[in-house]
Amino acid sequence: MKVFICTFFMIILWAAVPVWGQEERPGENLLQQERIPPDFTEDIQDWQARLELARLLSYVERYEQSITHYRKVLQEKPDLIEARLELARVYYWMDETDKAEELFASVPKDRLTGEARLELAEIYAMRQEYDRAVEVYEAYLQEYPGEARVRFRLARVLSWKGDYQSSISEYERVLESRPGDNQVRRHYAQVLMWAERYDEAIEELEKTLGD
Amino acid sequence: MPFSLRSAKTRQYLTFAFILAASLVLTPLAYMHFNPEEVFWRKGQQAFAAGDYEEAVRYYSRALQDGKVSYMLLDRLGDSYISTGSPEMGVVVFLKLRKKHPEDPYVTLKLALAYWAMNDSRKALETVEDALDLKAGWRNALFLKAGILTGLGEFEKAINIYGRILGEEL
Structure with missing residues (x-):
């Protein structure tokens, strides 16, 4: 009987209470990101524009395109940890956990x-x-x-x-x-x-x- | 010849030494007294290079108060204001600079950046367009424009601009 009561409660409440800790989408911080002034003394490089594009594409859930651009950024800047981590997040959001883990693992622990x-x-x-x-x-x-x-x-x-x-x-x-x-x-x-x-x-x- | 403080030669050398030492001490003091704006400007540059923007603002402002007005000074002062979280002061400085250099796209873009930093995205966008009028297709201006549009939630427009910067169809 107690099990029944508990289960009954659980079903009712599960439907009624909103989910806490809803995950953020990748690129969620695009709209709130701190506005660090870019240095316009030199021309913006392709990889900088491409990185922003990759972030934006992940935000609008065009994940495949986002991955393509992250990959291109990493071809040009293989040591760019932030790109590596963000790409891992996109894979994570696409449920490609093997690729995500591989990328996370490629980042030194102290840089995670x-x-x-x-x-x-x-x-x-x-x-x-x-x-x-x-x-x-x-x-x-x-x-x-x-x-x-x-x-x-x-x-x-x-x-x-x-x-x-x-x-x-x-x-x-x-x-x-x-x-x-x-x-x-x-x-x-x-x-x-x-x-x-x-x-x-x-x-x-x-x-x-x-x- | 034995050394004697009373000898004419010794007195002569001592006088020279005294004049030299006095010059060494007085020259920088005189320079600081007659050109304080240059001294503050240099100190501001040192602080800016060290990333101490609060200190840079202080020195640059003093240089400005003491009469130094230059493109570089106003540009650095504006940047320092933005970096210290006072973009509204940055706007004032860049407006002043733009008044002196209305045809300079770099100054106009800095002004746009200051507007954006103070969350006035519409004004920032207008000013970026001004910069693009001065220098058509300028990547830096397009880059800032895409960032502003992203902040405004106009994602497709921003994506197209990034595509334009990269010369790729998206």
Whole structure:
């Protein structure tokens, strides 16, 4: 009966609550990017124009074209880490995770941006290489312990690998900083269910109903 | 001949030495006193080269106050204002520079950049068009125009401009 109640709650709430942590599209930062003045003392080079074009094409989801231009940029500027990382992101968004991982791996670890590390962890999670994903998230959280969004992802991966107790602990830490986040609470309840702690799961699901 | 402070030769050498030392000290001081704008300009250049734009703004402004007006000074001052997050001051400086050099596409493009940096995209776009009128097909102006259009959400237009810069059909 408890399982039935929990499942019923989950179905209702799943449909009702918007998804938290919706992924950004590649090139999402195009509109908000910091306006660093280009140096107009020299003419803009082809690769500079092509890089901007590749970014824009990825933003408008013309991924194949975007890849072509990123590749051309990298032919001219093979050491341009930002192009390499951005191209990896495009592959990641196209679900070509092998190519994305290959590119991420080609970047020295100390040059990987925070976002790139998180995407790499997502790739590991997608491939069910949960231990590797957990390792990346934990390393990231050591540097940025206040990143609830990343802790949430860690909690999810821990639950997928069956480590419910650790997952629950991480969810509790997320909820400490985001007590009103119903989506996190809903996931938390789900893990409580998987851990067969049905009473607590029901309690948590009831909280998400509000008044 | 024994050394003596009282000898005429010694006194002569000491006088020369004193005059030389005084010149060494007084010449830069006199230069700073009579040409402070040049001194501030040089210091501004040093700060700019070191990437300390706040300091550069201070020195360039002092040079301007002390009477130095040059293309390079205004250009660097405008750039420094943009880099320190005061693009509205950059606009003022580049407007002043454009008044002196109305036919210079480079100055017009810098002005467009300053408008863009202060989020006045429409004005930036108009000014880029002015730069393109002065120098048709200029890649730098097209590049900035594509960036502004991207910010305005006019993606297809921006893509076409990048294609134009690269000479490719997209």
